[in-house]
């Protein structure tokens with residue numbers, strides 16, 4: 131799943147300024163390029179493994195020192211100062227990865243607490259989750275890692291639990307080098323949420339909806355939009 135969202139987050143941060151918070155920053159795929167635009171980006175993630183990958187990525191970049199990585203849970207953001215951030219970014223369906231409504235509510239309240247008045251909360255929802263076809267262990271990529279690296283295979287599976295509105299996406303990276311074989315798994319489940327549900331929850335948590343966009347270039351949302359992006363303003 132190649133995403134084309136990074137330029138969007140860079141432009142948003144560049145327009146508003148920092149400090150910027152990323153919810154579920156993972157490997158720093160978004161946080162690091164956003165750090166080209168503002169002095170301070172804070173990425174929060176609960177996975178130590180993801181943050182280790184991010185740390186290696188930051189060390190290789192001149193913008194790395196602008197990114198602070200914090201291990202924590204977005205349902206209870208670990209910041210003591212009230213309202214230190216001007217922008218919060220929720221890329222790549224992170225809010226849909228909260229599978230229970232009470233976790234979503236806690237997260238929105240937690241974000242509201244750390245944003246200053248008038249700050250912007252950008253939310254990117256994965257729109258077509260229920261339409262993802264189910265498949266098991268499909269090889270989606272084969273290749274070699276560098277000239278002397280091992281042989282890489284990426285195996286993906288998608289599962290649907292329609293009764294609960296949950297879509298599960300599994301990736302397994304298998305690397306073979308001579309007789310050695312290593313494998314890493316990454317699994318994420320998303321909950322189907324309508325735009326209206328998300329808007330209502332935001333409004334109830336102290337946000338006004340500023341815009342709903344249908345792509346990463348800023349075009350307005352329509353029923354056939356490929357992306358669902360909400361920009362909300364902290365009251």
Ligand SMILES: C[S@@+](CC[C@H](N)C(=O)[O-])C[C@H]1O[C@@H](n2cnc3c(N)ncnc32)[C@H](O)[C@@H]1O
Nearest residue numbers: 154155156159175176177180202203204221222
């Ligand atoms: C699909 S990855 C996206 C990473 C990054 N935002 C990107 O777009 O490349 C989702 C990340 O959110 C993190 N995550 C999920 N639930 C979380 C929670 N409750 N608190 C903190 N991090 C969480 C996961 O560990 C994972 O690194």
